[in-house]
Every structure is written in structure tokens, then in C-alpha cells.
Amino acid sequence: MSATVDQPISVPSSIRKICCIGAGYVGGPTMAMIAKQCPHIEVHVVDINAARIAQWNSDELPVYEPGLLEVVSECRGRNLHFSTEVDSAIAEAEMIFISVNTPTKHFGVGAGRAANLEFIEKCARKIAEVARGHKIVVEKSTLPVRTAQAIKTILAGVSTGATFDVLSNPEFLAEGTAIEDLLMPDRVLIGGESQSAIDALVEVYANWVPPERLLTTNLWSSELSKLTANAFLAQRVSSINSISALCEATEADVDEVAAAIGMDSRIGPKFLKASVGFGGSCFQKDILNLVYLCEYFRLPEVAEYWEQVVKMNDYQKSRFVSRIVRTLFNTVSDKKIAIWGFAFKKDTNDTRESAAIYVCRDLLRERAKLSIYDPRVSPEHIRRELTDAMRNGDAELNATSAKLLAENVEIVSDIHVASSDAHAVALLTEWDEFREADFQRIHDGMKKPAFLFDGRNLLKDMSLSDYGFDYHGIGFSS
Ligand SMILES: NC(=O)c1ccc[n+]([C@@H]2O[C@H](COP(=O)([O-])OP(=O)(O)OC[C@H]3O[C@@H](n4cnc5c(N)ncnc54)[C@H](O)[C@@H]3O)[C@@H](O)[C@H]2O)c1
Numbered sequence: 001m002s003a004t005v006d007q008p009i010s011v012p013s014s015i016r017k018i019c020c021i022g023a024g025y026v027g028g029p030t031m032a033m034i035a036k037q038c039p040h041i042e043v044h045v046v047d048i049n050a051a052r053i054a055q056w057n058s059d060e061l062p063v064y065e066p067g068l069l070e071v072v073s074e075c076r077g078r079n080l081h082f083s084t085e086v087d088s089a090i091a092e093a094e095m096i097f098i099s100v101n102t103p104t105k106h107f108g109v110g111a112g113r114a115a116n117l118e119f120i121e122k123c124a125r126k127i128a129e130v131a132r133g134h135k136i137v138v139e140k141s142t143l144p145v146r147t148a149q150a151i152k153t154i155l156a157g158v159s160t161g162a163t164f165d166v167l168s169n170p171e172f173l174a175e176g177t178a179i180e181d182l183l184m185p186d187r188v189l190i191g192g193e194s195q196s197a198i199d200a201l202v203e204v205y206a207n208w209v210p211p212e213r214l215l216t217t218n219l220w221s222s223e224l225s226k227l228t229a230n231a232f233l234a235q236r237v238s239s240i241n242s243i244s245a246l247c248e249a250t251e252a253d254v255d256e257v258a259a260a261i262g263m264d265s266r267i268g269p270k271f272l273k274a275s276v277g278f279g280g281s282c283f284q285k286d287i288l289n290l291v292y293l294c295e296y297f298r299l300p301e302v303a304e305y306w307e308q309v310v311k312m313n314d315y316q317k318s319r320f321v322s323r324i325v326r327t328l329f330n331t332v333s334d335k336k337i338a339i340w341g342f343a344f345k346k347d348t349n350d351t352r353e354s355a356a357i358y359v360c361r362d363l364l365r366e367r368a369k370l371s372i373y374d375p376r377v378s379p380e381h382i383r384r385e386l387t388d389a390m391r392n393g394d395a396e397l398n399a400t401s402a403k404l405l406a407e408n409v410e411i412v413s414d415i416h417v418a419s420s421d422a423h424a425v426a427l428l429t430e431w432d433e434f435r436e437a438d439f440q441r442i443h444d445g446m447k448k449p450a451f452l453f454d455g456r457n458l459l460k461d462m463s464l465s466d467y468g469f470d471y472h473g474i475g476f477s478s
């Protein structure tokens with residue numbers, strides 16, 4: 001991808017100091033881009049996680065994104081700073097972005113659906129405690145509609161005389177293409193009540209985003225648009241995945257169907273790639289949050305409609321495992337299966353809600369032996385994800401799961417090692433390098449018949465049967 005950045009157009013901005021609370025996949029890249037495009041603004045990214053901040057201050061960034069290291073290296077120490085100095089960064093800034101995590105709540109009211117807003121509330125309370133004068137507080141995290149009301153209420157309770165405007169500015173970047181997306185966003189959405197606060201944030205983005213892509217709305221439309229955008233995108237993936245099951249039963253080919261319907265300009269070609277199932281930290285969390293909101297506002301039919309998108313995604317992941325087990329003569333017990341890719345998509349080191357976690361968990365429960373390779377995810381991280389998945393919400397691993405994790409999982413640094421002596425390959429992330437593999441060598445080293453299950457249809461056009469593979473993809477009959 002091209003992550004080259006043009007020289008910023010200089011637009012006078014009244015904002016000189018920005019603080020961002022949360023140095024994660026959104027806070028880090030987003031603030032790096034603001035610093036890059038607005039050399040006249042000091043950007044200070046803070047986090048309570050000291051280890052993460054140390055990584056941001058090194059050349060081993062905590063987030064892998066093509067082009068990100070170049071942008072950070074250019075601005076870090078100039079007008080981009082990473083630290084754990086939360087209080088002073090808030091005190092000094094005129095504009096404070098909140099970019100902390102908002103995961104699905106796993107306890108109490110709304111468990112399994114509602115967003116856990118404790119980190120957002122802590123940020124609001126911290127701002128209330130530390131701020132003096134006037135501050136513009138910007139919601140960058142993805143939040144349920146009406147959260148700004150809670151933030152405003154907390155901020156209104158200060159006795160310091162500080163005053164606040166609250167804006168909603170949801171982030172639409174996708175991982176793996178974050179720099180491209182931040183550089184040329186389809187739109188920047190800003191919701192708010194105070195025109196002067198909206199204008200101040202518009203001025204920041206106007207340094208590089210064309211005016212027609214700067215969209216301003218009321219606060220609640222902005223908050224709700226983010227959840228809605230993710231719900232619509234995920235719905236397209238679930239829709240095409242549902243059709244992939246029908247294709248496998250009827251000798252239709254899902255890629256041909258996707259191409260045919262995508263040429264209808266009313267449908268469009270994007271987000272119609274059938275897969276082993278969508279993953280990532282956002283889609284499932286945000287749809288479940290939408291479902292919870294609909295239930296909260298007593299709209300059960302609407303809640304049920306959107307919940308089906310997640311159910312279809314769960315079905316797609318379990319269907320993939322069932323197909324492997326069925327094809328391998330109804331048992332994978334003690335059979336080595338090579339797992340190619342663990343990240344939830346290519347060009348990221350993020351594994352949150354990756355389909356690979358659930359595929360590996362279910363194969364382990366079938367007593368398969370897994371040999372896992374991913375070019376960007378560390379072995380410790382893969383083990384942690386699998387351990388969490390095998391704990392299944394319990395505090396401790398049971399003895400069987402602990403034994404399976406210890407004896408049936410190896411993490412290797414090469415697909416050839418992963419595939420040697422394997423009964424099957426399961427390709428779960430569409431890393432470009434998998435297309436460059438030495439397929440003859442891989443086939444020769446595998447048990448026969450050598451099965452390859454392609455959860456991304458990445459190798460579909462490579463005539464793998466010519467090497468002797470028994471090749472199975474998503475949404476077409478082999
Ligand atoms: N990951 C994405 O691609 C993406 C894209 C768009 C929107 N979002 C939304 O952006 C938000 C952040 O997502 P993320 O992926 O960057 O999360 P993340 O988990 O990578 O980062 C969040 C960071 O916030 C820090 N944090 C939590 N509480 C804090 C506090 N009180 N003070 C200081 N730091 C604190 C954590 O230590 C962590 O480093 C979420 O609401 C998410 O839904 C994410």
C-alpha cells in the first residue's frame with residue numbers, strides 16, 4: 001500500500017495542544033496522523049499501560065500497521081509524545097480525545113452484550129478532577145448512543161469552575177489499512193452541540209481532509225452512526241457467508257455470485273468476500289452492543305434482526321470445523337493440522353475475536369494436534385488467546401484443557417515446519433506470503449491424502465490439485 005503522506009496544507013487552527021487518553025490500535029495511529037498532518041499542534045498520547053507506552057517509544061511498536069512506523073518515527077519527539085503522564089497531559093491540552101477500550105461486558109447487567117463503559121467513565125472522572133479552564137472532550141472510542149450525556153453529567157459536577165464541550169468523533173479506520181484510511185478517510189464524522197467546538201475539531205482535520213468529507217451532525221446521530229456502520233458491514237459478510245453454505249450444497253460458486261451481485265451499483269462489490277467468519281475487536285462487540293441498546297429501548301424485533309448477524313458468523317466458524325472433521329473421515333483425534341495464520345485479517349498483529357481462535361479451540365476439543373504459524377503474532381500471544389478460549393469463561397483451566405494446550409499445541413516460525421507430516425492445512429488468515437509457499441515441498445512432506453482447507457479462498461486460483469492436494473475452500477464444491 002502507499003502510505004506516502006503529502007505535505008500538510010496549513011490551515012490556521014486555534015487548537016495548539018491535544019491529549020489522547022488510550023494508546024491502542026486507534027489512539028496511536030490516529031494521533032500519529034494528526035501529528036504528521038498538523039506540525040503546529042503538540043499531540044500527547046497517554047496510557048496507564050507503561051509497557052505499551054514503552055513500546056510506542058521504541059521501534060517495536062505495539063501495533064503492526066503498514067506505514068505506521070514511518071509516520072511515528074517522523075513525528076515522535078517533534079510534536080508527538082507518548083507517556084503515562086495522564087494528569088499533566090489532560091491539564092495542558094485544549095482538546096482531549098478519549099480512545100480507551102470499550103469491550104463487551106462480561107458481568108452483571110447486560111453481560112455478553114452491553115459495552116463495558118468503566119474505562120470511559122474513569123477517563124471522564126479523571127478529566128473532571130484534573131482539568132482547569134475550558135476543554136473540548138472528544139469521544140473517539142466506539143460508544144453506545146447517549147454516552148455523551150453520561151460524560152456531560154460527570155463533567156458538569158466539577159467544583160473547579162472548569163467548563164467543557166463534548167463531541168463525538170467516531171473512528172472508521174480498519175486495521176491493516178489504518179494509515180491509508182486515516183490519510184484518505186471516506187468521511188470524518190463530528191457530532192456535537194457547540195458550534196465553536198465543532199469548528200475547532202473541523203479545523204484540525206481540515207489540514208488534510210477535503211471539506212466535502214467533513215460531516216457534522218448532532219451528537220446522537222454521530223454516536224449511533226458508528227455502531228450502524230459496523231452492523232451494516234458485518235451484515236454483508238454474514239449475508240455472503242450464509243450464501244456460501246448454499247453454494248456448497250448446490251454447485252454454485254460464492255465468488256461468482258458475489259461478483260455478479262456486486263456489479264449491481266446498488267449493492268456494490270466491497271465486503272462480499274466469503275470467509276471462515278469475521279473477526280476483530282469491533283464487529284461482534286458493536287453488534288452485540290446494538291442488540292443490547294435495542295432491547296433496552298424495548299425494540300425486541302430490531303434486536304433479534306441484528307443478533308442474527310452474529311449467529312450466522314458463529315455458524316460459519318463451526319461449519320468450517322465440521323467440514324474438516326467430516327472430510328478427515330470423521331475424526332481428527334491425534335492428527336496433526338497445520339494452522340496458517342492466526343490474526344483476524346492480514347497486515348495486523350491483532351487477534352481479538354479472530355476466527356482462528358475458535359477454529360483452533362474446536363479442533364483441540366476434537367483432540368487434534370495443532371501446529372500454528374502466523375508471521376506477525378507472537379507465540380505467547382497465541383497461547384494466551386487459546387488458553388482464554390479453552391477456559392471458556394471459567395477462572396481455571398480444567399485438567400483436560402490444560403493437557404491439550406500443553407501437548408497438542410505447538411507454535412512454529414515457518415509454514416513448512418507447521419505442515420510437515422500434517423494430515424491437513426487450515427488456512428485462516430489471508431497473508432500474502434502464503435501464496436508464495438513451496439506447495440510441492442509442502443505436499444511432499446504431508447500425510448496422504450493431503451487436505452488443504454482454505455478459509456479465505458486465498459489459493460483458489462492456484463490449481464493446488466495439480467500438486468496432489470485435496471483442496472477445499474469456502475462456498476464452492478471441490
Ligand atoms: N481497533 C480498531 O480498529 C478500532 C477502529 C475504530 C474504533 N475502535 C474503537 O476505539 C476504541 C479503542 O479501541 P482500541 O482497539 O484502540 O483499544 P486498545 O485496547 O488497543 O487500546 C485501548 C487503550 O486504552 C488504555 N486505557 C484504558 N483505560 C485507560 C485509562 N483510564 N487511562 C488511560 N488509558 C487507558 C488501555 O491501557 C489500552 O492501551 C474502542 O472503543 C474501539 O471500539 C477501534
Ligand SMILES: O=c1ccn([C@@H]2O[C@H](COP(=O)(O)OP(=O)(O)O[C@H]3O[C@H](CO)[C@@H](O)[C@H](O)[C@H]3O)[C@@H](O)[C@H]2O)c(=O)[nH]1
Pocket residue numbers: 142171172173174175176230233237270271272273274275276277278279280281282283344345
Ligand atoms: O468481505 C469481507 C470483509 C471482511 N471480512 C472479515 O471481517 C473482519 C473485519 O474486517 P475489516 O472490517 O476489514 O477490519 P476491522 O479492522 O475490524 O474494521 C472494522 O471495524 C473497525 C472498528 O470499529 C471500523 O473502524 C472499520 O470501519 C470496520 O471495517 C475480518 O476478519 C475480515 O477478514 C470478511 O470476511 N469478508
